[in-house]
Amino acid sequence: MSNFTSLWFLLVFSYFFSNFLFDSIFTYSNASTLFPLQQEGDALIQAGWWVNQNISLRCKWKGITCDASGSIIMIQVRRSLPNGSTLHNLNFSSLPNLKGLYLINSSLQGGIPPEISQLSKLTSLFLGSNDLSGEVPLELGNLTNLLELDLRNNMFTGTIPSTIGRLTNLKTLDLSHNQIGGFIPSQIGNMKSLTGLYLGNNLIIGSIPSAFGNLSNLSNIVMKHNKLIGPLPTTFWSLTRLIWLSLSYNYFNDSVSQKIQKFKGLEILELHENVFSGPILFSVVHLTNLSILNLSSNRFNGTIPVQIDHLEKLNILNVSYNMFSGPIPATLVGLLYSTHSPYYVLNNGITLEIDFSHNFIDGELPRLSLDNHLRPTSINISYNNLVGKISDSFLFFRSVNLSYNKFEGEVCDQILHRFDVSAVLGNQKLCGSIPPLHPCDSQNHGIFKMLMILLPSVFFFVLCFSCFTLVRSRSKKKVTHEIESNKHGNVFCIWDYDGKVAYDDIIEATEDFDIKYCIGTGGYGSVYKASLPNGKVVALKKLHTREAQERTVYKSFQNEVDMLKEIRHRNIIKLYGYCLHKRSMFLIYEYMERGSLFWVLSNDTEAVELDWKKRLIILQRVSHALSYIHHDCITPIIHRDVTTCNILLDSNLEAFLSDFGISRLLDHELSYHTTVGGTCGYIAPELAYSVVISEKCDVYSFGVVALEVIMGKHPGELLTYLWSKSIPRIFIKDLLDSRLKSPLLQIGLTQSILLTLTLAFACLHPNPKARPTMQHLTREFNIRRPYQDELAFNEITIDQLVKQEIYYVHQI
Ligand SMILES: *[C@@H]1O[C@H](CO)[C@@H](O)[C@H](O)[C@H]1NC(C)=O
Ligand SMILES: *[C@@H]1O[C@H](CO)[C@@H](O)[C@H](O)[C@H]1NC(C)=O
Ligand SMILES: *[C@@H]1O[C@H](CO)[C@@H](O)[C@H](O)[C@H]1NC(C)=O
Ligand SMILES: *[C@@H]1O[C@H](CO)[C@@H](O)[C@H](O)[C@H]1NC(C)=O
Secondary structure (H helix, E strand, C coil): CHHHHHHHHHHHHHHHHHHHHHHHHCCCCCHHHHCHHHHHHHHHHHHCCCCCCCHHHHHHCCCEEECCCCCEEEEEECCCCCCCCEHHHCCHHHCCCCCEEEECCCCCECCCCHHHHHCCCCCEEECCCCCCEEECCHHHHHCCCCCEEECCCCEEECECCHHHHHCCCCCEEECCCCCCECCCCHHHHHCCCCCEEECCCCCCEECCCHHHHHCCCCCEEECCCCEEEECCCHHHHHCCCCCEEECCCCEECCECCHHHHHCCCCCEEECCCCCCEECCHHHHCCCCCCCEEECCCCEEEEECCHHHHHCCCCCEEECCCCEEEECCCHHHHHHHECCCCHHHHHHHCCCEEEECCCCEEEEECCCCCCCCCECCEEEECCCCEEEECCCHHHHHCCEEECCCCEEEEECCHHHHHHHCHHHCCCCCEEECCCCCCECCCHHHHHHHHHHHHHHHHHHHHHHHHHHHHHHHHHHCCCEEEEEEEECCEEEEEEEECCCCCCHHHHHHHCCCCCHHHEEEECCCEEEEEEECCCCCEEEEEEECHHHHCCHHHHHHHHHHHHHHHHCCCCCECCEEEEEEECCCEEEEEECCCCCEHHHHHHCHHHHHHCCHHHHHHHHHHHHHHHHHHHHHCCCCEECCCCCHHHEEECCCCCEEECCCCCCEECCCCCCEECCCCCCCCCCCHHHHCCCEECHHHHHHHHHHHHHHHHHCCCCCCHHHHCCCCCCCCCEHHHHCCCCCCCHHHCCCHHHHHHHHHHHHHHHCCCCHHHCCCHHHHHHHHHCCCCCCCHHHHHHCEHHHHHCCCCCCCCCC
């Protein structure tokens, strides 16, 4: 007991004494040799990376973290260091307690000095994205406490040192994007804790050593773009925890068939551009978690198994440039429908890209039924031996390439116009109205002409019909059209809703739109809450009588109805019906218990309930809904008024996009020239000097909404200087809605917030062309990002996210 007390006393005393002494005599240069903590400060000053700083406050310098005793345990630099900075600048022996060294994107030059092995307590070493060169030193192997080692994106040469095998605690090793050559040392098999191994984009030769089989914790292996050869060792197939396997762009020549089945949890399998062979698909169809399957440019063969529809999470299926043969099984169609829960859709994206091109596939294409909801699908089956006619159902695809097959008969004009004639070239027996296709013979000409007239209307009919059946099948309710003639005069109402609801019921439920039922006022009218006699509660959006007579308002009303009828998305508000009447027009919506996102954010109690996770989910859902209207509707739609007022929340705080009052159907070819709509504070800057509307205006507004959701209030003037030359230094932590608990308390949350903010800032780019598309954003939300770096969060500033130093927004 007394021992402990005196020790404690001694510690406290020596700490204060050293500081006191330092303050009074810090001009004496040799003072530092007396006091180890002082040496730490000296090392930093000598490095020249911090200038004009008070050394006794070093624990508060930007990027420095100390432990309770005042010893430096972490250095994090994410800025450019002075020209010519090298790791030799840092006196490692003065920093005995350092655990984390993060020098990312700091313009470091030179090599890694062997003295780095003096940092014996180091657990995280991040030196990515610098100009480091030379060999990876043997001495790194002395850092046996390392958990993460990141040297990616430098100019390292030489080979992977065999001493790396001593890093038995290492979880992530990233040497990608360097010029490292030589063989993979067999000692790598000792790194039993390894979960992520990233060696891609180097010059590594030889084959994968059989010691790999010991790395039973590996979940991610990325070795693409190297010069690796030969078959995979038999031990490789025991890595049953693999989730991401990328061996593409090498010279592997294994026959892969049964074995791959062992990787049951695989989500990404990239073997493209190798010399792999074997009837791989028969075993791949059992990897039901696959979302990316790229086998392109190998020598795989065999037929496409009927079980292909088991891969229902696939987003990319690329088997092009192989030797697959036989017909495409009818079950493939199963992949094209979206039968998944919205949660699944949100997390994995709903698009599907199929590439079967350059194989020996024959037979006819399976028939598509349009009863179900098609996923947005691109399909390339060019350069095969497919026969039969080209069905009109291809119109429902996002992109199509059927060229260089043996298709015959007539191809309809809609397909030629939508996908260009190049999509069907190289089919000798095909005819159509656009050269170089030869015209269909005159015998059919009459029928052809008739079709020309009929098809558009048939197409339109099918479209409307499928819209309606979809909306209907969802609610399984009857549609009632009625034209009533009663005391209110002529009323035209359409209900897609539970039973029969009369105009009178509405009037009664709202006491003829009495103010006490009004729950909000929007651009064109007011919103009322009505409890109908059947017990249902609905929201009514009623246009004011005066306005109802105005043509523009009437048109806006029509627009909203037209659009909502076509749209079917889980996060877009459901339209139950509408009424047109001389005196009033109104829309009947699903009622949203929690009102608008704006309202929830402005109420302190409700805002707290809307925690970080819920907020991020709301943003993902809204981005998904916008991506849907921009890219997945047959006619793209621009919302034009994306604000927190127009995002409504139901009782589960699920978000719904509403108010299409001023959006317009966007013609594919033309940008819109039209009067400015939208809400101040959300309108994209280009609309100030031009009236060209594109979906990038919605992207901008989404960026504002995302910031607002994270900040808890409208970002205001932040928007004006965000992309200016001199962004003020604002820490991200100071940007966050202060009513919520710090996201640091929850694992992974800070990353999601940083990613969301990075995406939001990209959306707010002043140049519309530089903004990402909504489709692209939804994808970015879902990209697996292997690195965790919670510690730096408090240091990160806005400009780092704007410059995408932490997360990079991939442009398509
Ligand atoms: C450094 O900071 C200490 C503690 O705040 C203060 O007492 C001292 O005067 C400062 N020294 C200089 C040179 O600014
Ligand atoms: C590094 O620091 C140690 C004491 O921690 C000292 O002995 C040594 O001289 C320093 N090296 C250089 C190059 O300054
Ligand atoms: C560090 O590694 C080198 C080379 O691997 C070795 O010679 C040296 O003894 C090691 N030093 C310590 C302090 O372990
Ligand atoms: C597939 O993914 C789900 C959800 O991530 C997971 O629960 C399941 O274990 C995975 N299946 C396999 C075989 O790993």
